[in-house]
Amino acid sequence: MTTLGIVGAGHIGSTVARLAVDAGVDVVIANSRGPETLTDLVADLGDHARAATAEEAATDGDLVVLTVPLKALGDLPVDAFDGQVVLDTGNYYPERDGRIAALDDGSTTASELTARTLPGARVVKVFNNIYFEHLATLARPDAEAGSEERSVLAIAGDDPAAKDAATALLDRIGYDVVDAGPLAEGWRFQPDTPAYGLPYDGSTDGQWSGGTAKRVGADELRAALEAATRD
Numbered sequence: 001m002t003t004l005g006i007v008g009a010g011h012i013g014s015t016v017a018r019l020a021v022d023a024g025v026d027v028v029i030a031n032s033r034g035p036e037t038l039t040d041l042v043a044d045l046g047d048h049a050r051a052a053t054a055e056e057a058a059t060d061g062d063l064v065v066l067t068v069p070l071k072a073l074g075d076l077p078v079d080a081f082d083g084q085v086v087l088d089t090g091n092y093y094p095e096r097d098g099r100i101a102a103l104d105d106g107s108t109t110a111s112e113l114t115a116r117t118l119p120g121a122r123v124v125k126v127f128n129n130i131y132f133e134h135l136a137t138l139a140r141p142d143a144e145a146g147s148e149e150r151s152v153l154a155i156a157g158d159d160p161a162a163k164d165a166a167t168a169l170l171d172r173i174g175y176d177v178v179d180a181g182p183l184a185e186g187w188r189f190q191p192d193t194p195a196y197g198l199p200y201d202g203s204t205d206g207q208w209s210g211g212t213a214k215r216v217g218a219d220e221l222r223a224a225l226e227a228a229t230r231d
């Protein structure tokens with residue numbers, strides 16, 4: 001994999017771009033307003049990054065990170081994602097995204113919704129349960145896979161080869177992986193579950209602080225995924 005497409009250039013998109021560039025991966029990044037609005041970001045990222053339209057970022061990436069609010073799914077250039085492995089960071093926040101009945105009643109998951117919106121893509125859910133600042137600081141690209149220094153991230157997906165591609169990218173930017181199963185199991189690390197955000201937060205009172213990041217190993221993350229319940 002030599003080029004990572006990133007659709008969405010906000011908190012998570014720009015953080016993943018930085019981690020990828022630092023790991024020697026070329027990045028093509030897009031937002032909703034056009035490449036001319038990303039001049040400062042790509043200048044900051046350096047020679048391995050370029051700004052593009054969402055269509056170009058989806059097409060040109062060997063792998064594509066989709067990191068937009070759920071409410072923007074309907075605005076995506078659907079055909080451009082055909083055949084691509086898409087790493088979906090999306091979460092459902094009704095106050096931001098509007099009410100979505102199939103998510104409210106638990107009959108589907110956010111990344112299954114993404115997969116239905118992009119029928120030609122092979123979707124892997126990842127990066128959604130870690131705060132962007134923690135994602136930046138916990139990456140250990142120089143540490144060996146499985147080492148005590150590394151944190152794990154959960155993935156879910158229906159296509160084993162797509163999961164392998166996601167795992168390889170995560171390894172390159174400095175994370176190990178816990179496989180949470182198919183996309184239908186993605187609810188286990190959606191908002192309001194034990195695996196969501198808090199495990200990576202360094203607060204000592206069990207409350208979310210958004211401050212210092214804390215390493216999360218595979219056993220801890222597996223236990224949090226197992227502890228999830230669905231109403």
Ligand SMILES: NC(=O)c1ccc[n+]([C@@H]2O[C@H](COP(=O)([O-])OP(=O)(O)OC[C@H]3O[C@@H](n4cnc5c(N)ncnc54)[C@H](OP(=O)(O)O)[C@@H]3O)[C@@H](O)[C@H]2O)c1
Nearest residue numbers: 008009010011012031032033067072075090091128131132
């Ligand atoms: N913030 C976190 O720590 C965090 C952690 C994990 C997961 N997430 C989830 O990841 C997703 C992205 O979160 P974020 O915090 O990075 O959001 P954000 O900072 O608000 O950035 C959203 C990005 O999406 C772009 N965008 C919106 N519609 C688009 C479209 N149709 N085509 C291309 N780009 C589009 C926006 O571009 P414009 O600015 O040009 O509109 C912006 O660059 C959300 O679902 C969020 O819940 C966030």
